[in-house]
Amino acid sequence: MTRTSATRALPALLLTLLLAACGGGGGGDSPNDTAQKPAPPDAPASSPSAADTLPPVVSASVTVSTTAVTFNALATDNVGVVSVSFIVDGGTIEASVQESPSDGSYTSSLPIGLVTNGTHSFVAVAVDAAGNSTTSASAGFTVGTPAGAPGSSDTLPPTITAAVQGHFGLVKLTAIAKDETRLFGVDFLVDGQLTGTWASLHYSSNDPADQYYVLFDTTTLLPGAHTVVARARDLANHTTLSDEIVLNVDPAAGLAETEPNNTLATANAVASAQLPIYGTLKNETELIGSTKIVHTDSDYYKLTVPAGQTLTVRMLTPQHQGFFVSIVDANGDKLSGDAEFPSSGEVSVAYTNGATAREVWIRLSSSPYDFEDRNQYTLSLSLQ
Numbered sequence: 001m002t003r004t005s006a007t008r009a010l011p012a013l014l015l016t017l018l019l020a021a022c023g024g025g026g027g028g029d030s031p032n033d034t035a036q037k038p039a040p041p042d043a044p045a046s047s048p049s050a051a052d053t054l055p056p057v058v059s060a061s062v063t064v065s066t067t068a069v070t071f072n073a074l075a076t077d078n079v080g081v082v083s084v085s086f087i088v089d090g091g092t093i094e095a096s097v098q099e100s101p102s103d104g105s106y107t108s109s110l111p112i113g114l115v116t117n118g119t120h121s122f123v124a125v126a127v128d129a130a131g132n133s134t135t136s137a138s139a140g141f142t143v144g145t146p147a148g149a150p151g152s153s154d155t156l157p158p159t160i161t162a163a164v165q166g167h168f169g170l171v172k173l174t175a176i177a178k179d180e181t182r183l184f185g186v187d188f189l190v191d192g193q194l195t196g197t198w199a200s201l202h203y204s205s206n207d208p209a210d211q212y213y214v215l216f217d218t219t220t221l222l223p224g225a226h227t228v229v230a231r232a233r234d235l236a237n238h239t240t241l242s243d244e245i246v247l248n249v250d251p252a253a254g255l256a257e258t259e260p261n262n263t264l265a266t267a268n269a270v271a272s273a274q275l276p277i278y279g280t281l282k283n284e285t286e287l288i289g290s291t292k293i294v295h296t297d298s299d300y301y302k303l304t305v306p307a308g309q310t311l312t313v314r315m316l317t318p319q320h321q322g323f324f325v326s327i328v329d330a331n332g333d334k335l336s337g338d339a340e341f342p343s344s345g346e347v348s349v350a351y352t353n354g355a356t357a358r359e360v361w362i363r364l365s366s367s368p369y370d371f372e373d374r375n376q377y378t379l380s381l382s383l384q
Contacts (some may be wrong), residue, residue, distance in 0.1 A: 169278025
């Protein structure tokens, strides 16, 4: 059974988008020209310029797409505009812009998820360097179709069920989510806390069409049972929570990488090919002059493949188009390797042994890129 709730209140939010303003230029007098020059005939001798008392002129408009609300303003001033602020619903949301192109246009975009469905109003406020300000005429916009309004087509909340694949290292949280019109997004809560990442659609081409997933690092959790809930929201702001499921974290269920293991000689020994392996590819960056150099990491694991058996290695990683896995021999020559960008989205390799048992090495490598904190992987091994 699912629990359903509707979220309609627009939270108070102050969103300030500060873009560095371009500094003013200008020349100066020569070193020998130090005496004060007389003021021009039409200007007072005590002031280099007349005070700015004229306020800016500003107009506003807005466009709404399925992903963002974009506020636009045209602002001019006899001296210069220093900032334009967009104020929504009297100040519930405010976005400020301090730089514009030379044509006097100012733009600020908000993700559609920050504005609840319904009708809203906003104004643009332009300020010049002297502090004079002008507020534009109010403009209105609508996000989605308010529930119950004429023409509303989405009256039902989404449906969602959750599941967990794995209990060691990097695991896959999945949800089957559907809506009568269109989903806005799916996310997951572990022990009541958001994972911090929106779910993506199907990790591989073999996943169901309505399956969303998040790859979650269980090494951040204590061993034992944890709760997982998936949450779906549609464009009409209906929200549904899945039933709670249990994630049992067991650090002893697999092999954790031990550094260093970046050569054949320092490979981690794998005692059983049935256990998962968890590790990270730790690329390092170096700045040489203005050039950023990435030094790639490699991880090696050694095991024995019995005669006549097939070793299959599947890799789960956020970087399934940046991490590569292959099976090599004692000389580092490739026995089996994956496609660089597999069309299925799932990185896997297989090697079938001959008439005698032999040692092989599993090699992990990556593109020369700084993956930062998304460099984890879990390997699932099987022998048949």
